[in-house]
Amino acid sequence: xxxxxxxxxxxxxxxxxxxxxxxxxxxxxxxxxxxxxxxxxxxxxxxxxxxxxxxxxxxxxxxxxxxxxxxxxxxxxxxxxxxxxxxxxxxxxxxxxxxxxxxxxxxxxxxxxxxxxxxxxxxxxxxxxxxxxxxxxxxxxxxxxxxxxxxxxxxxxxxxxxxxxxxxxxxxxxxxxxxxxxxxxxxxxxxxxxxxxxxxxxxxxxxxxxxxxxxxxxxxxxxxxxxxxxxxxxxxxxxxxxxxxxxxxxxxxxxxxxxxxxxxxxxxxxxxxxxxxxxxxxxxxxxxxxxxxxxxxxxxxxxxxxxxxxxxxxxxxxxxxxxxxxx
Amino acid sequence: xxxxxxxxxxxxxxxxxxxxxxxxxxxxxxxxxxxxxxxxxxxxxxxxxxxxxxxxxxxxxxxxxxxxxxxxxxxxxxxxxxxxxxxxxxxxxxxxxxxxxxxxxxxxxxxxxxxxxxxxxxxxxxxxxxxxxxxxxxxxxxxxxxxxxxxxxxxxxxxxxxxxxxxxxxxxxxxxxxxxxxxxxxxxxxxxxxxxxxxxxxxxxxxxxxxxxxxxxxxxxxxxxxxxxxxxxxxxxxxxxxxxxxxxxxxxxxxxxxxxxxxxxxxxxxxxxxxxxxxxxxxxxxxxxxxxxxxxxxxxxxxxxxxxxxxxxxxxxxxxxxxxxxxxxxxxxxxxxx
Numbered sequence: 001x002x003x004x005x006x007x008x009x010x011x012x013x014x015x016x017x018x019x020x021x022x023x024x025x026x027x028x029x030x031x032x033x034x035x036x037x038x039x040x041x042x043x044x045x046x047x048x049x050x051x052x053x054x055x056x057x058x059x060x061x062x063x064x065x066x067x068x069x070x071x072x073x074x075x076x077x078x079x080x081x082x083x084x085x086x087x088x089x090x091x092x093x094x095x096x097x098x099x100x101x102x103x104x105x106x107x108x109x110x111x112x113x114x115x116x117x118x119x120x121x122x123x124x125x126x127x128x129x130x131x132x133x134x135x136x137x138x139x140x141x142x143x144x145x146x147x148x149x150x151x152x153x154x155x156x157x158x159x160x161x162x163x164x165x166x167x168x169x170x171x172x173x174x175x176x177x178x179x180x181x182x183x184x185x186x187x188x189x190x191x192x193x194x195x196x197x198x199x200x201x202x203x204x205x206x207x208x209x210x211x212x213x214x215x216x217x218x219x220x221x222x223x224x225x226x227x228x229x230x231x232x233x234x235x236x237x238x239x240x241x242x243x244x245x246x247x248x249x250x251x252x253x254x255x256x257x258x259x260x261x262x263x264x265x266x267x268x269x270x271x272x273x274x275x276x277x278x279x280x281x282x283x284x285x286x287x288x289x290x291x292x293x294x295x296x297x298x299x300x301x302x303x304x305x306x307x308x309x310x311x312x313x314x315x316x317x318x319x320x321x322x323x324x325x326x327x
Numbered sequence: 328x329x330x331x332x333x334x335x336x337x338x339x340x341x342x343x344x345x346x347x348x349x350x351x352x353x354x355x356x357x358x359x360x361x362x363x364x365x366x367x368x369x370x371x372x373x374x375x376x377x378x379x380x381x382x383x384x385x386x387x388x389x390x391x392x393x394x395x396x397x398x399x400x401x402x403x404x405x406x407x408x409x410x411x412x413x414x415x416x417x418x419x420x421x422x423x424x425x426x427x428x429x430x431x432x433x434x435x436x437x438x439x440x441x442x443x444x445x446x447x448x449x450x451x452x453x454x455x456x457x458x459x460x461x462x463x464x465x466x467x468x469x470x471x472x473x474x475x476x477x478x479x480x481x482x483x484x485x486x487x488x489x490x491x492x493x494x495x496x497x498x499x500x501x502x503x504x505x506x507x508x509x510x511x512x513x514x515x516x517x518x519x520x521x522x523x524x525x526x527x528x529x530x531x532x533x534x535x536x537x538x539x540x541x542x543x544x545x546x547x548x549x550x551x552x553x554x555x556x557x558x559x560x561x562x563x564x565x566x567x568x569x570x571x572x573x574x575x576x577x578x579x580x581x582x583x584x585x586x587x588x589x590x591x592x593x594x595x596x597x598x599x600x601x602x603x604x605x606x607x608x609x610x611x612x613x614x615x616x617x618x619x620x621x622x623x624x625x626x627x628x629x630x631x632x633x634x635x636x637x638x639x640x641x642x643x644x645x646x647x648x649x650x651x652x653x654x655x656x657x658x659x660x661x662x663x664x665x
Contacts, residue, residue, distance in 0.1 A: 221596035258525050258527065259524055
């Protein structure tokens with residue numbers, strides 16, 4: 001197996017809740033609570049979970065767009081949590097991000113060629129002719145034309161804007177791209193165009209993706225390995241096929257059974273979870289999932305399960321697979 | 328044969344903007360039968376929401392206007408059947424029908440609940456607008472309704488404000504409110520799009536239960552073909568303001584005839600098998616009003632021929648109950664006239 005490009009070790013991000021006249025700290029939100037995973041070169045690592053599970057916070061923390069509370073992030077053998085602001089900025093040439101809503105992440109008053117040129121200026125490509133050349137090339141790579149560069153963001157459709165978002169991430173030739181819900185805002189027929197484009201680019205430029213989504217069928221389509229998150233924790237991590245064929249964690253099982261499939265012939269055993277996602281300000285004690293888990297045991301209420309390798313390359317954090325307790 | 332309770336005939340809803348007339352709904356006809364769940368599928372801008380707002384008489388005017396067509400609402404009364412055209416009835420009569428016999432739930436429950444009023448009061452208002460009951464009775468009924476949509480702690484929830492509830496709970500409140508007067512028709516416009524998968528499963532289950540137990544006909548507007556497969560009896564596929572295909576759910580998902588429906592289904596990533604590459608429909612959804620002659624889908628269609636660009640196709644009957652707007656299936660005698 002190739003070597004890990006990115007290693008995330010015990011990453012934590014707590015947000016303080018302040019209150020009172022002096023904005024004293026009255027509590028904290030454990031948005032990301034001790035997650036560990038490796039991303040190998042050339043793979044697509046998917047992260048799935050429902051809203052509020054901390055997947056987007058995890059993405060931003062990895063790029064240090066927000067500072068982690070604790071933990072290590074090792075990118076290309078370099079611990080980036082220790083880097084200074086300036087060093088980090090240089091490193092972001094290799095780590096880029098694509099956002100969910102491309103409209104919100106494009107300056108409405110800049111022409112597209114300007115938007116795309118900016119990262120080149122920031123990263124010190126001073127030759128104007130060269131920059132222009134690069135912008136033209138990248139527009140073609142993502143399936144737009146030179147003429148599109150002269151337009152403003154509002155003149156594009158959602159799918160085209162996402163192409164621009166991709167172009168901007170790609171223009172510096174990064175190694176790793178973190179994609180935060182890149183196709184969630186798009187229509188079905190456009191979604192497949194963007195997914196195909198992303199796969200083509202991966203092949204062409206040897207990219208590594210971290211692909212974050214709440215849509216399990218999209219993640220399944222694109223990812224090699226997948227991590228499932230629930231309330232700030234990673235509860236299961238496995239290869240694509242393994243995860244969908246034999247999910248071990250009760251949360252993964254119910255999540256998979258809840259997806260409506262566009263095929264009337266597939267009759268699924270549905271596990272409908274009761275209740276809502278608990279609030280991350282006041283997460284349940286022990287296993288965070290025990291309040292909704294159909295197999296919850298007394299033990300789950302008190303002890304938080306650790307990630308264990310239950311089968312080769314299949315990690316799960318659940319007491320059902322403890323040898324001491326459980327079966 | 329099932330009874331039709333709502334029939335939309337040749338509906339044209341146009342919007343008059345500075346840049347010209349936008350025909351958002353351009354000749355849509357369909358029927359809703361008693362007790363069924365009818366799915367309306369399409370991508371953004373295809374006119375599915377405008378169709379439902381037209382039925383409810385909620386098109387903002389100006390700029391919008393129903394320029395042509397009929398919306399026939401058939402109701403059973405002691406004196407026999409009565410048919411009303413919702414396009415022509417008075418505003419007062421429309422208010423009586425709306426919320427009482429035809430109710431609607433929207434995609435984002437937070438924007439359709441008033442943040443300044445308690446949940447209970449909002450349901451009570453809906454009840455007292457249409458029924459002559461005392462406040463006390465209405466409150467009791469509101470509590471029952473909240474319980475019936477599976478919200479725990481009903482006695483506390485009635486006195487809470489919308490912001491204190493989660494998204495799934497708010498959508499349940501919206502459903503409770505819509506069901507307050509036992510409507511004959513429930514129009515649900517993307518009811519689960521803003522919700523998480525596990526919560527979506529709960530809400531869909533609840534809507535199915537209401538359909539089964541109370542016999543409410545549901546018009547479910549969605550872009551998610553998975554939800555359609557789960558819920559619907561029949562499906563209408565819309566594209567650029569027109570119905571392009573109509574048929575039973577099985578037929579539409581398994582043997583779609585229109586190239587657009589086919590493309591839409593093929594471009595979905597499937598859970599049970601992993602394809603190397605997704606199929607994708609080339610091009611983009613056209614802006615409403617940008618294509619004036621010929622088939623709306625022709626510029627993106629892989630099998631389009633010269634006729635497609637010149638003439639508007641009719642709806643052709645393929646089988647009983649299965650119709651498709653495409654020249655590939657053209658036979659003069661099969662034109663579905665409305």
